[in-house]
Amino acid sequence: MEIPHILIEKLASAKHVAVLTGAGVSAESGIKTFRDPDGLWAQFNPAELASMDGFMSNPDLVWSWYQHRREIVAESKPNPGHYAIAEMQNLFEKFTLITQNVDRLHQSAGSKQVLELHGNIIENHCVRCKKDFVGETTLPDGQLPKCSYCGGMIRPSVVWFGEMLPADTLLAAENASNQCDFFFTVGTSGEVYPAANLPIVAKRHGAYVVEVNPNRTSISHSMDCCLSAPSGVALPLILNEFKKYRNQKS
Numbered sequence: 001m002e003i004p005h006i007l008i009e010k011l012a013s014a015k016h017v018a019v020l021t022g023a024g025v026s027a028e029s030g031i032k033t034f035r036d037p038d039g040l041w042a043q044f045n046p047a048e049l050a051s052m053d054g055f056m057s058n059p060d061l062v063w064s065w066y067q068h069r070r071e072i073v074a075e076s077k078p079n080p081g082h083y084a085i086a087e088m089q090n091l092f093e094k095f096t097l098i099t100q101n102v103d104r105l106h107q108s109a110g111s112k113q114v115l116e117l118h119g120n121i122i123e124n125h126c127v128r129c130k131k132d133f134v135g136e137t138t139l140p141d142g143q144l145p146k147c148s149y150c151g152g153m154i155r156p157s158v159v160w161f162g163e164m165l166p167a168d169t170l171l172a173a174e175n176a177s178n179q180c181d182f183f184f185t186v187g188t189s190g191e192v193y194p195a196a197n198l199p200i201v202a203k204r205h206g207a208y209v210v211e212v213n214p215n216r217t218s219i220s221h222s223m224d225c226c227l228s229a230p231s232g233v234a235l236p237l238i239l240n241e242f243k244k245y246r247n248q249k250s
Contacts, residue, residue, distance in 0.1 A: 001234065003241045007225050010208040011242055012249070014182035016094040019085055020173075020198050021231075022188025024213060026101045028079045028232050031072060051161045055127075059153055063144045066156045067137070069121055078109035081186065081231030084239050086110035091242070096176035100188060100195050102158050115169050115176075117195055119158040128152025170194065177201040186212040186231045190219035199223070 011017070023031075048054040048061075055062045078086075086109040089095040098115045099106055104122050106114050124133040126147035133154045137145055145154040159165055173195075177183065183202035190196045199219055203209045211223040212234045220226050227234045 001227065001229055001237065003227070003234075003238055004225055007208075007210060007238070008241050008245045011182055011238070012245055014092060014180075014208075016096070016176070016180040017088060017092045017182045017184070018096040018098065018176045018180040018198075018202065018207075019088070019184040019186060020188060020195060021085070021097070021099045021101060021106070021186045022192075022195070023101060024187025024189075025079075025081050025099075025231050026076075026103055026105060027187070028081055028230050029076045029103075029105055031076055031103060031105075050158070052127075052163070055153075055155060055160075059144050063155075066121055066158075070137075073103045073105075073121065076103065076105065078105045079232045081235050082106055082109035082111070084231070084235035085186075087239060094180075096173075096180065098173045098176065098195070098198065100192060115173050117159070117165050117169060117173060119156075119166070121156045121158055123157040124154050125157050126150060126152040127155050132157075165194070173198060174201065177207075178205050180207050183207045183209045184212060184235075185209065185219070185223070186235070188213070188217070190217040 049065050082105050085097060085106065089111060096115065097106060097111050098117060100118050102118050102120045104120050124137060125131060126133060129147060129150045129152055131147065131149050133145060133147060135145055135148060139145060146152065147154060177198040178201060180202055183199055185199040196219065199209050200222060203222060209224050211217065211220055211226045212229065212231050214228060214230055
């Protein structure tokens with residue numbers, strides 16, 4: 001595929017680059033999304049597995065399902081898209097990575113200071129006292145761990161349906177969208193709010209906004225540039241062209 005020259009020029013002049021990633025980036029590492037017909041949610045009602053009401057109704061089922069998800073994540077590796085994003089953090093004066101993904105593959109690829117809008121499934125905390133849980137999560141017969149402080153049930157530190165996004169994280173993401181001069185939206189459908197609004201906010205404040213996605217999305221028509229390719233294909237190409245351009249100018 002060919003990367004537009006204007007994209008490289010805009011990127012080379014950028015002082016603050018922000019990147020928003022969604023489930024499509026993880027899907028390239030073999031982690032199916034809940035929208036896939038045969039994906040992780042296909043056999044269940046998401047409200048039963050990803051809500052506080054569902055957890056309180058059947059905590060053992062929810063816990064065992066998240067343990068299964070953790071096993072999938074543990075077997076997955078970052079893909080070229082993850083590594084390209086990690087490399088970007090060292091190439092610009094300021095760089096912000098915002099993700100809707102909960103698998104921490106960005107961190108595995110080397111990204112630092114990741115804004116996790118939806119939390120993550122690696123960490124856990126108590127539903128009662130809210131303290132972080134650092135004990136053993138794999139118990140005999142799939143038993144649910146209990147808090148060592150108050151005896152409350154332990155849940156994964158993800159944002160469930162009906163819950164608010166972490167306020168500090170969302171504020172930081174909104175500030176980056178307001179202040180950046182180049183914004184990538186990568187592998188996200190543009191349908192889950194408030195994250196879907198971040199590229200629009202960035203464009204409204206003057207950023208050059210690039211969508212990287214094999215399929216058109218609900219926000220494609222608003223983007224400055226749409227690259228119809230997976231992140232593992234498009235982002236390494238962009239980096240390569242960016243480096244060549246910078247070397248020519250130096």
